[in-house]
Amino acid sequence: MASKKRGEVQLQTVINSQNLWDEMLLNKGLTVIDVYQAWCGPCKAMQNLFRKLKTELNEDEILHFAVAEADSVVTLQSFRDKCEPVFLFSLNGKIISMVKGANAPLVNGKIIQLINEEKKIAAGEMVRPQYTEIIFVDSDTEDAAEVQDESAEEHFNIVIIRPDTVHSRKVHEIKTIITKGGFVIEAEDKRRLTEEVVRDFYSKMADEPEFEDFVAFMTSGLSSILVISQENQQAPFEETESETQAEEPSQDYPELEEKVTSEKMKKDYSLQEYLERQQISQFCDVGNSINDNKFIDIFFPDFEKIKGMKLEKILALIRPGLFKENKEDVLGIIENEGFKILMKRQLVLSKEEAQIVCKEYENEHYFENLIENMTSGPSLALVLLGDNGLEHWKDLIGPKSVEEARTRAPESLCAQFAKESLPINQLYGSDSLEAAKKEIQYFFPPQSTLALIKPHVHDENKDDILKIIKEDGFEVTQMKELLLTRELADCIYMTIQTKDFYKDVLEMLAEGPSVIMVLTKWNAVSEWRKLMGPTDPEEARLLSPDSIRAHFGINVLYNAVHGASNIYVAEENIRLLFGELDPENLEEN
Numbered sequence: 001m002a003s004k005k006r007g008e009v010q011l012q013t014v015i016n017s018q019n020l021w022d023e024m025l026l027n028k029g030l031t032v033i034d035v036y037q038a039w040c041g042p043c044k045a046m047q048n049l050f051r052k053l054k055t056e057l058n059e060d061e062i063l064h065f066a067v068a069e070a071d072s073v074v075t076l077q078s079f080r081d082k083c084e085p086v087f088l089f090s091l092n093g094k095i096i097s098m099v100k101g102a103n104a105p106l107v108n109g110k111i112i113q114l115i116n117e118e119k120k121i122a123a124g125e126m127v128r129p130q131y132t133e134i135i136f137v138d139s140d141t142e143d144a145a146e147v148q149d150e151s152a153e154e155h156f157n158i159v160i161i162r163p164d165t166v167h168s169r170k171v172h173e174i175k176t177i178i179t180k181g182g183f184v185i186e187a188e189d190k191r192r193l194t195e196e197v198v199r200d201f202y203s204k205m206a207d208e209p210e211f212e213d214f215v216a217f218m219t220s221g222l223s224s225i226l227v228i229s230q231e232n233q234q235a236p237f238e239e240t241e242s243e244t245q246a247e248e249p250s251q252d253y254p255e256l257e258e259k260v261t262s263e264k265m266k267k268d269y270s271l272q273e274y275l276e277r278q279q280i281s282q283f284c285d286v287g288n289s290i291n292d293n294k295f296i297d298i299f300f301p302d303f304e305k306i307k308g309m310k311l312e313k314i315l316a317l318i319r320p321g322l323f324k325e326n327k328e329d330v331l332g333i334i335e336n337e338g339f340k341i342l343m344k345r346q347l348v349l350s351k352e353e354a355q356i357v358c359k360e361y362e363n364e365h366y367f368e369n370l371i372e373n374m375t376s377g378p379s380l381a382l383v384l385l386g387d388n389g390l391e392h393w394k395d396l397i398g399p400k401s402v403e404e405a406r407t408r409a410p411e412s413l414c415a416q417f418a419k420e421s422l423p424i425n426q427l428y429g430s431d432s433l434e435a436a437k438k439e440i441q442y443f444f445p446p447q448s449t450l451a452l453i454k455p456h457v458h459d460e461n462k463d464d465i466l467k468i469i470k471e472d473g474f475e476v477t478q479m480k481e482l483l484l485t486r487e488l489a490d491c492i493y494m495t496i497q498t499k500d501f502y503k504d505v506l507e508m509l510a511e512g513p514s515v516i517m518v519l520t521k522w523n524a525v526s527e528w529r530k531l532m533g534p535t536d537p538e539e540a541r542l543l544s545p546d547s548i549r550a551h552f553g554i555n556v557l558y559n560a561v562h563g564a565s566n567i568y569v570a571e572e573n574i575r576l577l578f579g580e581l582d583p584e585n586l587e588e589n
């Protein structure tokens, strides 16, 4: 190590015994520990970064740096005889993170993130996150793989598609361009961003003169949020062996930073670069990878569960014979198999409809009989959503004929629920995803309704209501916040203008902005009225306890939500508040 100049404050505490390690754990705040081997010394290249951070952050009370010799500290025995540098992050005595390799940008980002969090926690602005403590195990054992290594973590990018782009219905187009570029959309949702989230996500722009207007714009309507990963992507920041070996202790930090940064930029930048090349970067914003995990937690709390899933929507049909006798058994099996029933419709098929769902039997001698049977009583059409839904449903229902099912797939629903009257599978499923799309459109033609969340509903309850709406299979096609003028209120509440209580309704609407939405789903007008529940929340709590008014309504005036009374009013109000909507591909956005 270079000799210290007289008077120079020591940057890193040296830990070369277990006692000193235990003492270090008593540090308040964050301690960044460079674990080194006696034969090669600590990572000189990173010392410049630490020096810079120490000066810039000026947080000596809560930011400490240390070097620890793996051979002298029992706790660090799993790091002995390794040539790769390792950086540990100890927060108030607990090792909560680790970076392998001299990855300057990652270490830099981690320190800034943890120090900012410590400051916010001290100021009472945030609750301390639940970090998992890293327990070191001998690297020769299999358990070693369980140690959390930030450098080898999977990385995902958050992309926010701006409200004006969602409003002009370009989301589908943008998603198609993104997937054509080899990127995978791991999760997506549409929501109105809160001011806090916008300020945090776009914090780099905070000093720009028009930032306040930008915040107002970004919170004005629905944004579309995507989590993106790149197929076959090498984990970002993961260094190859040659890169690691090239990092000699004698190297200068600026060169190293440049090398690692350019590596980071190359991988991290590719999505941004691709969006720019495709000329769509003005419609959407890519998060910075240091914060992306935090925003994934905010937007998709169950991301760990859904990532990697191939959620597919298909049309399924329970034919008349089975519907009549075993409907409940089959619905139970469907739910047990992990499918979500998005829509359900009991209908007596027309001849034309029966031909669609019996196409695979058109050359069979019993085809005429089959069509007759199919049109003789009610069937149940379902829209199912499931992981790998298309194949899963095909496997579950089995072959198209009972004979084949009995020999080849006796466990299948076809064999289990065979009816002697017809030799065919009593269950139908779409043959491909393209066919599913067409069939769903045919059997469940989308309809739109106007919905409103009234001004008295608190922000957190608005989010809960939106969640309920989406879980009920509605697509939130449009959304904005608006203070309803007398003129607009008169149009929305045309039928109650002569009632005594109308003046109370006007006063209630004038209390603040309402959230105005276009909700799209099959039979949307009546489905939304069903989800809202009876006008009076008291009655709702008795008769429809799961309804929105039962949960969020206070009294008959402050009853949380409104819905158009019929399709004509819905269409007229949507036109008034949002202009003409393209009826094509309503579910595509």
Ligand SMILES: Nc1ncnc2c1ncn2[C@@H]1O[C@H](COP(=O)(O)OP(=O)(O)OP(=O)(O)O)[C@@H](O)[C@H]1O
Pocket: 496, 501, 504, 505, 534, 535, 556, 557, 558, 559, 561, 562, 563, 564, 565
């Ligand atoms: N008796 C009343 N006193 C005060 N306000 C009322 C009363 N009846 C209805 N309202 C208010 O007027 C709104 C419109 O009344 P309407 O009879 O059309 O009920 P609705 O169709 O269930 O509700 P909405 O039209 O809001 O979906 C109600 O949502 C409620 O806020």
